[in-house]
Amino acid sequence: MCEAAAYVLKNGQEELLLSDVDIIEPEGDSLRLVNIFGEQKVIRAEIHRLNLVDHRIILVEK
Amino acid sequence: MCEAAAYVLKNGQEELLLSDVDIIEPEGDSLRLVNIFGEQKVIRAEIHRLNLVDHRIILVEK
Numbered sequence: 476m477c478e479a480a481a482y483v484l485k486n487g488q489e490e491l492l493l494s495d496v497d498i499i500e501p502e503g504d505s506l507r508l509v510n511i512f513g514e515q516k517v518i519r520a521e522i523h524r525l526n527l528v529d530h531r532i533i534l535v536e537k
Numbered sequence: 538m539c540e541a542a543a544y545v546l547k548n549g550q551e552e553l554l555l556s557d558v559d560i561i562e563p564e565g566d567s568l569r570l571v572n573i574f575g576e577q578k579v580i581r582a583e584i585h586r587l588n589l590v591d592h593r594i595i596l597v598e599k
Contacts, residue, residue: 477539477589499587511590522584525561527539528573 478511481532484523489533492516496532504537540573543594546585551595554578558594566599
């Protein structure tokens with residue numbers, strides 16, 4: 476499976492927001508993340524970096 | 538491997554921009570995509586939807 480873990484960058488540290496993420500889409504000025512279990516997170520953040528081969532999504536709060 | 542294909546949405550059609558994408562990161566008001574072969578594309582676009590399980594990245598031009 477090719478889902479990824481989403482982290483939020485805070486003070487140079489990566490905090491896990493949601494694992495096994497399948498879908499990411501903008502929702503207003505936020506991002507909606509949905510994982511393979513249907514769990515959702517909406518966060519006022521933007522993408523800092525995706526690294527798909529490493530299964531990593533790094534977000535930064537706006 | 539968990540790379541994905543990146544498409545640009547134009548007039549309701551998805552046009553392939555770059556296949557086997559590993560990295561996406563913002564670069565000014567553009568996005569820089571790098572695939573597993575080191576090929577790069579920079580496009581003035583934003584993310585419309587990521588669907589990682591389906592290996593699909595959909596962008597829209599700004």
